[in-house]
Amino acid sequence: MLKLNDELHIFTEINLMLSKSELKFSVAYFLIVAGHLICGLVTELIDFTYITKPAIVSSLLMFFLAQSKDLGKSMRLLMILALLFSLFGDISLMFDNLSSSYFIIGLVSFLLAHIMYILVFLKHRNTSSRPLGFLGLLLLYAISLFFYLKDGLGDMLVPVMVYMIVILGMATSAFLRRKSVNTKSFTWVLIGAILFLVSDSILAIDKFHHALPLSSVSIMLSYALAQYCIVIGILKLKPELR
Numbered sequence: 001m002l003k004l005n006d007e008l009h010i011f012t013e014i015n016l017m018l019s020k021s022e023l024k025f026s027v028a029y030f031l032i033v034a035g036h037l038i039c040g041l042v043t044e045l046i047d048f049t050y051i052t053k054p055a056i057v058s059s060l061l062m063f064f065l066a067q068s069k070d071l072g073k074s075m076r077l078l079m080i081l082a083l084l085f086s087l088f089g090d091i092s093l094m095f096d097n098l099s100s101s102y103f104i105i106g107l108v109s110f111l112l113a114h115i116m117y118i119l120v121f122l123k124h125r126n127t128s129s130r131p132l133g134f135l136g137l138l139l140l141y142a143i144s145l146f147f148y149l150k151d152g153l154g155d156m157l158v159p160v161m162v163y164m165i166v167i168l169g170m171a172t173s174a175f176l177r178r179k180s181v182n183t184k185s186f187t188w189v190l191i192g193a194i195l196f197l198v199s200d201s202i203l204a205i206d207k208f209h210h211a212l213p214l215s216s217v218s219i220m221l222s223y224a225l226a227q228y229c230i231v232i233g234i235l236k237l238k239p240e241l242r
Contacts, residue, residue, distance in 0.1 A: 017184060022232060025063045032059055033224045040216050053094060056224050057087040064231050071234075075120055079234060082116035085109045086227065103207075104159070110200075111163055114170040117230065121173035121189065124237075126180035134175050138168050138197075145201055152208040160204065171197055181237060188233030195226035 018026060036052035039045040061083040068076050089109030096103040142164055153160055174193035177186050199222035206215040 018232070021067065022235070025059075026228075029056075029059055029063075029224075029228060032056055033221070036224075037217055037220060040220070050094060053090055053220075054087060056220075057083055057090060057227060060227055060231050061087065064235070067235050071237075072123075075123055075234070078116045078120045079231070082113045082120070083227070083231075085113035085116060089113065107159060107163055111166050114166045114196075117170050117193075118166075118173045120234065121170070121177055121193075124180045125173070125176045126178055129176050129178055129180075131172060131175050131178075135172055138171055141197075142168055145204070149204055149208045156208070160208075163200075167197055167200060185233050185236040188229045188236055190233075192226045192229030192231075192233060195222050195229060199223040199226055 032052065032055050036049060036056060039048040039052050061080070064079060064083065068079065071079075086109070089106045092102045092106035092109060094102075096106060146161070146164065149160070150157065171193040174190045177189060179186075199219055202212065202215060202219050202222065206212045206219070212218070
């Protein structure tokens with residue numbers, strides 16, 4: 001069990017990493033996320049997920065709009081588009097049980113969101129960086145996951161392959177910001193990119209291989225954290241890089 005001093009130290013570290021406005025938003029944001037997870041687990045509340053799920057990215061978008069006014073116009077626009085495409089993807093996936101078309105729409109929406117994030121991250125690419133080790137680990141992970149899933153992909157084989165390539169590009173472009181931006185911005189964004197990869201991997205296994213216990217919780221929690229970390233990371237850019 002953590003001692004009181006340890007708990008205070010952890011709180012202080014978090015406090016130093018987040019501004020007052022970010023801390024206030026974080027409390028509200030994770031209450032929304034918690035509310036969505038609870039609604040998804042309680043049968044009587046399941047209909048409320050049609051409100052709580054879009055509220056997750058919607059709240060992030062509103063916070064980003066309020067906090068990013070001094071961000072460069074093109075970067076701000078790309079981030080807004082990434083969040084809007086994500087929101088549209090969230091809404092589409094809520095109805096994928098009605099038709100496979102909704103899943104395709106959701107997949108395309110998130111693919112576009114990842115492309116927007118790639119364009120944002122590459123704005124601060126460290127051109128001297130050679131991420132061979134990181135890229136090698138990503139490729140090993142992606143190839144292993146692909147062969148694990150391929151027998152269940154069917155007609156979705158090509159779309160999933162394309163999506164995997166794009167999300168690997170998103171994670172790699174996040175890593176390429178290393179030593180080109182401040183440590184806080186780099187760390188937050190990279191954690192977000194990796195969490196996005198984790199969330200999509202869980203979703204893919206659950207949909208194309210076998211149902212996972214409490215998959216809705218693990219998918220949404222990792223996804224909500226991913227989006228949160230990326231937004232906070234971009235807002236942590238030093239003024240001269242904005």
